[in-house]
Amino acid sequence: MGHQLIDNFGRQVRYVRLSVTDRCDFRCVYCMSEEMTFLPRAQVLTLEELAMVARAFVELGVEKIRLTGGEPLVRRNVGQLVADIGALPGLKDFAMTTNGAGLGKHARQLREAGLQRLNISLDSLDPTRFRRLTRTGDLERVLAGIRAAREAGFERIKLNAVVLKGRNEDEVLDLVDFARGEGLDISFIEEMPLGDVSDHSRAETYCSSDEVQALIEQRYPLLPTTESSLGPSRYFRMGDSDTRIGFISPHSHNFCASCNRVRVTVEGRLLLCLGNEHSVDLRAVLRRHPGDMAALKEAIIQAMPLKPERHHFTTDGDVQVVRFMNTTGG
Numbered sequence: 001m002g003h004q005l006i007d008n009f010g011r012q013v014r015y016v017r018l019s020v021t022d023r024c025d026f027r028c029v030y031c032m033s034e035e036m037t038f039l040p041r042a043q044v045l046t047l048e049e050l051a052m053v054a055r056a057f058v059e060l061g062v063e064k065i066r067l068t069g070g071e072p073l074v075r076r077n078v079g080q081l082v083a084d085i086g087a088l089p090g091l092k093d094f095a096m097t098t099n100g101a102g103l104g105k106h107a108r109q110l111r112e113a114g115l116q117r118l119n120i121s122l123d124s125l126d127p128t129r130f131r132r133l134t135r136t137g138d139l140e141r142v143l144a145g146i147r148a149a150r151e152a153g154f155e156r157i158k159l160n161a162v163v164l165k166g167r168n169e170d171e172v173l174d175l176v177d178f179a180r181g182e183g184l185d186i187s188f189i190e191e192m193p194l195g196d197v198s199d200h201s202r203a204e205t206y207c208s209s210d211e212v213q214a215l216i217e218q219r220y221p222l223l224p225t226t227e228s229s230l231g232p233s234r235y236f237r238m239g240d241s242d243t244r245i246g247f248i249s250p251h252s253h254n255f256c257a258s259c260n261r262v263r264v265t266v267e268g269r270l271l272l273c274l275g276n277e278h279s280v281d282l283r284a285v286l287r288r289h290p291g292d293m294a295a296l297k298e299a300i301i302q303a304m305p306l307k308p309e310r311h312h313f314t315t316d317g318d319v320q321v322v323r324f325m326n327t328t329g330g
Contacts, residue, residue, distance in 0.1 A: 004061040005300065007272075007307040011259055015064040015230045016057045019266040020050060020078055024071040026099050027135035028121075030162055030191050034135060045268050047077060049286050051084040053264055056296045064093035064230045066119075070266070073102030079109045086114020093230060095119065097160070101137065103145030107152040118149050119187075122159045124168050125178055133167065146182065158185040158246070163212050164205040172215045180243045187233045187246030188212045192274070209234075209249040216245065230260060250274075256310035270300065272307035280306065 005013035023038050024031075045053070054065055065085060072078055086094055095117040096110070103120075122142060124130040130139040149157055159179055163169050172188065179186040190209055213236075216222060222236035222245060233246030263271040268283025280303040282296065289295040 003059075003297075003301065005057075005304055007304045009307075009309055011307070012061070013260055013262050013304070013307075014062055015066070015261045016054070016062050017066045017068050017261060017263045018050060018054060019068050019070065019264060020047075020072045020081065021070040021075040022266050023074050024069055024099070025074055025101060026071065026137045028099075028123075028137075028162075029133055029135065030164065039267060043283075044266050045283060045286070047075075047081045047084075049268070049283070050081055052286065052291075052293070052296065053268070053282060054085045055088055056293060056300060058088045058091050059293075060297055060300060063091065064095070065091060066094075066231075067096040067115075068263075069097075071099050071102070072096055073098055073106050079106065079113055082110055082115050083113040093117070097121070098145075099134075099137065100142040100145035100149075104141065104148045107145070107148040107154070111152040111154055116154075117156060117158070118154050119158045119160050120146060120149070121161075122146075122175070123161050123163075124171055125174055126171070129168065129171075133164075146184070150182075156185060158187060158244075160187050160189055162189045162191055163207045164191060165207040166205060169207050169212070169215070172212055173219055176216055176220065176243075176245065180238075180241045183242065185244040185246065187248055189248040190251050192250060206251070208252040209247040210252055213247065232259075232261075259307075262307070270303050272303060273310075276308050278306040278308055 007013070021044070026032075027034055027036070057065070067078075067082070067085075069075070075081075082096075085091070094115055096115055097119040098121070100120040100122070103118075120142070123133050125139070127139040130137055130142075146157065159175070161168075161172075161175050163172065175186060178184075188209060191206060213222060220238045222238065225235045225237055225244075227235040227244065232248050232250075234249070236245045236247075238245070259273075263274065264282065265271060268281060268286060270280040270282050272278045272280075280299060282299060285296055285299045
Protein backbone atom coordinates (compact mmCIF):
# COMPACT_ATOMS: atom_id res chain seq x y z
CA MET A 1 0.00 0.00 0.00
CA GLY A 2 3.00 2.30 0.37
CA HIS A 3 3.85 2.95 -3.28
CA GLN A 4 2.74 6.20 -4.90
CA LEU A 5 2.32 6.82 -8.62
CA ILE A 6 4.45 9.87 -9.41
CA ASP A 7 5.13 11.04 -12.96
CA ASN A 8 8.24 12.82 -14.26
CA PHE A 9 6.75 16.23 -13.44
CA GLY A 10 6.11 15.48 -9.77
CA ARG A 11 2.37 14.93 -10.16
CA GLN A 12 0.85 12.12 -8.09
CA VAL A 13 -1.85 10.04 -9.76
CA ARG A 14 -4.70 9.83 -7.25
CA TYR A 15 -7.65 9.43 -9.60
CA VAL A 16 -8.49 6.78 -12.22
CA ARG A 17 -11.32 6.89 -14.74
CA LEU A 18 -12.15 3.28 -15.55
CA SER A 19 -14.23 2.60 -18.66
CA VAL A 20 -16.51 -0.43 -18.41
CA THR A 21 -17.91 -0.34 -21.97
CA ASP A 22 -17.64 1.53 -25.26
CA ARG A 23 -21.34 0.94 -25.90
CA CYS A 24 -24.06 3.48 -25.20
CA ASP A 25 -27.80 3.79 -25.70
CA PHE A 26 -27.32 7.45 -26.75
CA ARG A 27 -25.35 8.82 -29.72
CA CYS A 28 -24.44 12.29 -28.46
CA VAL A 29 -23.23 14.51 -31.29
CA TYR A 30 -19.97 15.53 -29.56
CA CYS A 31 -19.09 12.02 -28.38
CA MET A 32 -19.93 9.48 -31.04
CA SER A 33 -20.63 8.97 -34.71
CA GLU A 34 -24.25 8.28 -35.59
CA GLU A 35 -23.25 4.88 -36.98
CA MET A 36 -20.81 3.29 -34.56
CA THR A 37 -18.83 0.07 -34.79
CA PHE A 38 -18.29 -1.25 -31.30
CA LEU A 39 -15.49 -3.44 -30.03
CA PRO A 40 -15.69 -7.23 -30.29
CA ARG A 41 -16.37 -8.64 -26.84
CA ALA A 42 -13.08 -10.57 -26.80
CA GLN A 43 -11.22 -7.24 -26.85
CA VAL A 44 -13.14 -5.88 -23.85
CA LEU A 45 -11.90 -6.42 -20.31
CA THR A 46 -14.01 -8.82 -18.28
CA LEU A 47 -15.63 -7.59 -15.08
CA GLU A 48 -13.06 -9.62 -13.14
CA GLU A 49 -10.21 -7.95 -15.03
CA LEU A 50 -11.72 -4.50 -14.44
CA ALA A 51 -12.00 -5.25 -10.72
CA MET A 52 -8.37 -6.38 -10.65
CA VAL A 53 -7.24 -3.17 -12.36
CA ALA A 54 -9.18 -1.11 -9.81
CA ARG A 55 -7.65 -3.02 -6.92
CA ALA A 56 -4.14 -2.57 -8.32
CA PHE A 57 -4.55 1.19 -8.56
CA VAL A 58 -5.99 1.53 -5.06
CA GLU A 59 -3.12 -0.51 -3.65
CA LEU A 60 -0.79 1.94 -5.45
CA GLY A 61 -2.30 4.92 -3.65
CA VAL A 62 -5.20 5.95 -5.90
CA GLU A 63 -7.99 7.50 -3.80
CA LYS A 64 -10.72 8.01 -6.40
CA ILE A 65 -12.20 5.78 -9.10
CA ARG A 66 -14.88 6.89 -11.53
CA LEU A 67 -16.64 4.34 -13.73
CA THR A 68 -17.26 5.64 -17.24
CA GLY A 69 -18.17 4.45 -20.72
CA GLY A 70 -19.81 4.66 -23.18
CA GLU A 71 -22.70 4.27 -20.80
CA PRO A 72 -21.73 2.14 -17.78
CA LEU A 73 -25.28 1.00 -17.10
CA VAL A 74 -25.58 -0.87 -20.40
CA ARG A 75 -22.81 -3.26 -19.25
CA ARG A 76 -24.42 -6.49 -18.08
CA ASN A 77 -23.87 -7.26 -14.37
CA VAL A 78 -22.13 -3.92 -13.77
CA GLY A 79 -23.63 -3.99 -10.25
CA GLN A 80 -21.24 -6.81 -9.33
CA LEU A 81 -18.27 -4.71 -10.45
CA VAL A 82 -19.57 -1.80 -8.38
CA ALA A 83 -19.79 -4.05 -5.33
CA ASP A 84 -16.27 -5.39 -5.85
CA ILE A 85 -14.74 -1.93 -6.21
CA GLY A 86 -16.88 -0.41 -3.47
CA ALA A 87 -15.41 -2.91 -1.01
CA LEU A 88 -11.78 -1.96 -1.68
CA PRO A 89 -10.05 -0.68 1.47
CA GLY A 90 -8.39 2.69 0.95
CA LEU A 91 -10.76 3.94 -1.76
CA LYS A 92 -12.08 7.30 -0.58
CA ASP A 93 -14.24 8.41 -3.50
CA PHE A 94 -16.19 6.08 -5.79
CA ALA A 95 -18.25 7.67 -8.56
CA MET A 96 -19.88 7.03 -11.92
CA THR A 97 -20.61 9.15 -14.97
CA THR A 98 -23.88 8.17 -16.63
CA ASN A 99 -26.43 9.53 -19.07
CA GLY A 100 -29.04 8.83 -16.40
CA ALA A 101 -31.39 6.80 -18.57
CA GLY A 102 -30.75 3.59 -16.63
CA LEU A 103 -30.90 5.03 -13.13
CA GLY A 104 -34.60 4.35 -12.70
CA LYS A 105 -33.74 0.66 -12.78
CA HIS A 106 -30.27 0.64 -11.20
CA ALA A 107 -29.89 3.59 -8.78
CA ARG A 108 -30.82 1.78 -5.58
CA GLN A 109 -28.67 -1.26 -6.36
CA LEU A 110 -25.68 0.97 -7.16
CA ARG A 111 -26.02 2.89 -3.91
CA GLU A 112 -26.35 -0.29 -1.84
CA ALA A 113 -23.29 -1.75 -3.61
CA GLY A 114 -21.11 1.13 -2.42
CA LEU A 115 -21.20 3.71 -5.20
CA GLN A 116 -20.98 7.12 -3.55
CA ARG A 117 -21.51 9.77 -6.21
CA LEU A 118 -23.04 10.29 -9.63
CA ASN A 119 -22.34 12.66 -12.51
CA ILE A 120 -25.31 12.76 -14.88
CA SER A 121 -25.03 14.22 -18.37
CA LEU A 122 -27.75 16.76 -19.18
CA ASP A 123 -27.21 19.17 -22.06
CA SER A 124 -30.76 20.43 -22.57
CA LEU A 125 -34.12 20.66 -20.80
CA ASP A 126 -36.04 20.85 -24.07
CA PRO A 127 -37.22 17.35 -25.14
CA THR A 128 -36.86 18.03 -28.86
CA ARG A 129 -33.43 19.59 -28.52
CA PHE A 130 -32.35 16.87 -26.11
CA ARG A 131 -33.29 14.25 -28.70
CA ARG A 132 -31.37 16.16 -31.38
CA LEU A 133 -28.21 16.41 -29.26
CA THR A 134 -28.33 12.78 -28.09
CA ARG A 135 -29.89 11.44 -31.32
CA THR A 136 -31.75 8.73 -29.36
CA GLY A 137 -32.27 10.04 -25.81
CA ASP A 138 -35.57 10.51 -23.95
CA LEU A 139 -35.37 13.54 -21.64
CA GLU A 140 -38.17 12.39 -19.34
CA ARG A 141 -36.40 9.10 -18.72
CA VAL A 142 -33.25 10.97 -17.68
CA LEU A 143 -35.21 13.30 -15.38
CA ALA A 144 -36.86 10.23 -13.82
CA GLY A 145 -33.38 8.76 -13.37
CA ILE A 146 -32.25 11.88 -11.49
CA ARG A 147 -35.24 11.55 -9.18
CA ALA A 148 -34.48 7.85 -8.65
CA ALA A 149 -30.87 8.67 -7.73
CA ARG A 150 -31.99 11.18 -5.12
CA GLU A 151 -34.49 8.69 -3.68
CA ALA A 152 -31.75 6.05 -3.51
CA GLY A 153 -29.74 8.32 -1.21
CA PHE A 154 -27.05 9.69 -3.51
CA GLU A 155 -25.76 13.03 -2.26
CA ARG A 156 -24.07 15.83 -4.18
CA ILE A 157 -25.34 14.55 -7.52
CA LYS A 158 -23.70 16.60 -10.26
CA LEU A 159 -25.00 17.41 -13.71
CA ASN A 160 -22.56 17.70 -16.62
CA ALA A 161 -23.49 19.96 -19.53
CA VAL A 162 -21.38 20.28 -22.68
CA VAL A 163 -22.07 23.75 -24.07
CA LEU A 164 -22.12 24.13 -27.86
CA LYS A 165 -22.52 27.58 -29.38
CA GLY A 166 -25.63 27.76 -31.55
CA ARG A 167 -26.97 24.56 -29.98
CA ASN A 168 -27.62 25.01 -26.29
CA GLU A 169 -25.77 28.02 -24.86
CA ASP A 170 -29.15 29.77 -24.56
CA GLU A 171 -30.11 27.17 -21.93
CA VAL A 172 -27.22 27.82 -19.53
CA LEU A 173 -29.35 29.83 -17.10
CA ASP A 174 -32.23 27.34 -17.37
CA LEU A 175 -29.83 24.53 -16.46
CA VAL A 176 -28.50 26.53 -13.51
CA ASP A 177 -32.05 27.19 -12.30
CA PHE A 178 -32.90 23.50 -12.67
CA ALA A 179 -29.83 22.50 -10.62
CA ARG A 180 -30.71 25.06 -7.95
CA GLY A 181 -34.31 23.89 -7.77
CA GLU A 182 -33.35 20.22 -7.53
CA GLY A 183 -30.47 20.68 -5.09
CA LEU A 184 -27.85 19.47 -7.56
CA ASP A 185 -24.39 20.67 -8.56
CA ILE A 186 -23.62 21.37 -12.22
CA SER A 187 -20.45 21.59 -14.29
CA PHE A 188 -20.26 23.21 -17.71
CA ILE A 189 -17.76 21.57 -20.06
CA GLU A 190 -15.90 22.83 -23.10
CA GLU A 191 -16.18 20.33 -25.96
CA MET A 192 -13.21 17.97 -26.26
CA PRO A 193 -11.70 17.64 -29.79
CA LEU A 194 -11.77 13.83 -29.80
CA GLY A 195 -12.98 11.91 -32.84
CA ASP A 196 -13.96 13.28 -36.23
CA VAL A 197 -17.63 14.25 -35.76
CA SER A 198 -19.74 14.93 -38.85
CA ASP A 199 -22.60 16.66 -37.06
CA HIS A 200 -20.97 20.07 -36.58
CA SER A 201 -17.81 22.14 -36.91
CA ARG A 202 -16.09 22.28 -33.55
CA ALA A 203 -14.56 25.65 -34.43
CA GLU A 204 -18.05 27.10 -34.87
CA THR A 205 -19.64 25.49 -31.79
CA TYR A 206 -16.78 26.16 -29.33
CA CYS A 207 -18.06 28.06 -26.30
CA SER A 208 -15.50 28.96 -23.65
CA SER A 209 -16.05 28.62 -19.92
CA ASP A 210 -15.52 32.39 -19.61
CA GLU A 211 -18.48 32.96 -21.95
CA VAL A 212 -20.63 30.55 -19.94
CA GLN A 213 -19.60 32.19 -16.67
CA ALA A 214 -20.55 35.59 -18.06
CA LEU A 215 -24.00 34.26 -18.98
CA ILE A 216 -24.54 32.92 -15.46
CA GLU A 217 -23.37 36.12 -13.80
CA GLN A 218 -26.07 38.06 -15.61
CA ARG A 219 -28.33 36.56 -12.94
CA TYR A 220 -26.14 35.05 -10.23
CA PRO A 221 -22.80 36.47 -9.01
CA LEU A 222 -20.34 33.61 -8.67
CA LEU A 223 -17.92 33.31 -5.78
CA PRO A 224 -14.72 31.31 -6.47
CA THR A 225 -13.92 28.51 -4.03
CA THR A 226 -10.98 26.20 -3.39
CA GLU A 227 -13.26 23.13 -3.28
CA SER A 228 -12.06 20.10 -5.21
CA SER A 229 -13.44 16.68 -6.08
CA LEU A 230 -9.97 15.56 -7.29
CA GLY A 231 -11.25 16.21 -10.83
CA PRO A 232 -10.70 19.12 -13.22
CA SER A 233 -13.72 21.25 -12.25
CA ARG A 234 -13.11 24.77 -10.92
CA TYR A 235 -15.97 25.37 -8.50
CA PHE A 236 -17.94 28.51 -7.71
CA ARG A 237 -20.73 29.18 -5.25
CA MET A 238 -23.76 31.44 -5.28
CA GLY A 239 -24.65 33.43 -2.19
CA ASP A 240 -28.23 32.17 -1.99
CA SER A 241 -27.89 28.48 -2.88
CA ASP A 242 -26.03 25.33 -1.89
CA THR A 243 -25.57 24.43 -5.56
CA ARG A 244 -21.99 24.46 -6.81
CA ILE A 245 -21.21 25.67 -10.32
CA GLY A 246 -18.21 24.01 -11.94
CA PHE A 247 -16.27 24.71 -15.12
CA ILE A 248 -14.18 22.10 -16.94
CA SER A 249 -12.02 24.09 -19.34
CA PRO A 250 -9.41 22.05 -21.24
CA HIS A 251 -9.03 24.87 -23.78
CA SER A 252 -9.40 28.18 -21.96
CA HIS A 253 -8.04 27.25 -18.49
CA ASN A 254 -5.59 24.43 -19.08
CA PHE A 255 -5.39 22.25 -15.94
CA CYS A 256 -2.45 20.06 -17.03
CA ALA A 257 -0.03 21.34 -14.38
CA SER A 258 -2.14 19.81 -11.62
CA CYS A 259 -3.36 16.73 -13.51
CA ASN A 260 -3.70 13.80 -11.12
CA ARG A 261 -5.66 11.53 -13.46
CA VAL A 262 -5.19 8.60 -15.80
CA ARG A 263 -7.74 6.62 -17.79
CA VAL A 264 -8.13 2.93 -18.49
CA THR A 265 -10.13 2.17 -21.63
CA VAL A 266 -12.43 -0.83 -21.80
CA GLU A 267 -9.78 -2.52 -23.97
CA GLY A 268 -7.33 -2.15 -21.11
CA ARG A 269 -5.25 0.68 -22.55
CA LEU A 270 -3.82 2.79 -19.76
CA LEU A 271 -4.05 6.31 -21.20
CA LEU A 272 -1.72 8.69 -19.44
CA CYS A 273 -3.37 11.80 -20.95
CA LEU A 274 -6.79 12.48 -22.48
CA GLY A 275 -5.24 14.52 -25.29
CA ASN A 276 -2.32 12.28 -26.21
CA GLU A 277 -1.88 8.70 -27.35
CA HIS A 278 0.73 7.70 -24.75
CA SER A 279 -0.54 4.39 -23.40
CA VAL A 280 0.32 0.96 -22.02
CA ASP A 281 -1.55 -2.25 -22.82
CA LEU A 282 -2.74 -3.58 -19.45
CA ARG A 283 -4.94 -6.19 -21.12
CA ALA A 284 -1.84 -7.90 -22.46
CA VAL A 285 -0.40 -8.00 -18.94
CA LEU A 286 -3.66 -9.29 -17.44
CA ARG A 287 -3.94 -12.09 -19.98
CA ARG A 288 -0.26 -12.98 -20.09
CA HIS A 289 -0.11 -13.19 -16.28
CA PRO A 290 -3.62 -14.17 -15.10
CA GLY A 291 -4.24 -13.24 -11.48
CA ASP A 292 -0.70 -11.84 -11.04
CA MET A 293 -1.25 -8.60 -9.13
CA ALA A 294 2.49 -7.90 -8.85
CA ALA A 295 2.94 -7.96 -12.64
CA LEU A 296 -0.05 -5.67 -13.14
CA LYS A 297 1.14 -3.16 -10.55
CA GLU A 298 4.64 -3.17 -12.01
CA ALA A 299 3.25 -2.37 -15.47
CA ILE A 300 1.30 0.56 -14.02
CA ILE A 301 4.33 1.89 -12.16
CA GLN A 302 6.52 1.61 -15.25
CA ALA A 303 3.92 3.58 -17.27
CA MET A 304 4.17 6.73 -15.17
CA PRO A 305 7.14 8.27 -17.06
CA LEU A 306 4.98 8.21 -20.22
CA LYS A 307 2.56 10.77 -18.78
CA PRO A 308 3.21 13.92 -20.85
CA GLU A 309 3.51 17.39 -19.40
CA ARG A 310 0.37 18.62 -21.16
CA HIS A 311 -2.10 18.15 -23.97
CA HIS A 312 -2.27 20.48 -26.98
CA PHE A 313 -5.97 20.96 -27.62
CA THR A 314 -6.83 23.80 -29.96
CA THR A 315 -10.12 25.56 -30.74
CA ASP A 316 -9.69 25.70 -34.50
CA GLY A 317 -11.68 22.55 -35.15
CA ASP A 318 -8.69 20.30 -35.81
CA VAL A 319 -8.91 16.79 -34.39
CA GLN A 320 -5.77 16.04 -32.43
CA VAL A 321 -6.93 12.57 -31.32
CA VAL A 322 -8.92 10.34 -33.64
CA ARG A 323 -10.52 8.09 -31.00
CA PHE A 324 -14.03 9.05 -29.95
CA MET A 325 -14.85 9.92 -26.37
CA ASN A 326 -16.86 6.72 -25.90
CA THR A 327 -13.76 4.61 -26.67
CA THR A 328 -11.58 6.84 -24.49
CA GLY A 329 -13.79 6.59 -21.44
CA GLY A 330 -15.77 9.74 -20.69
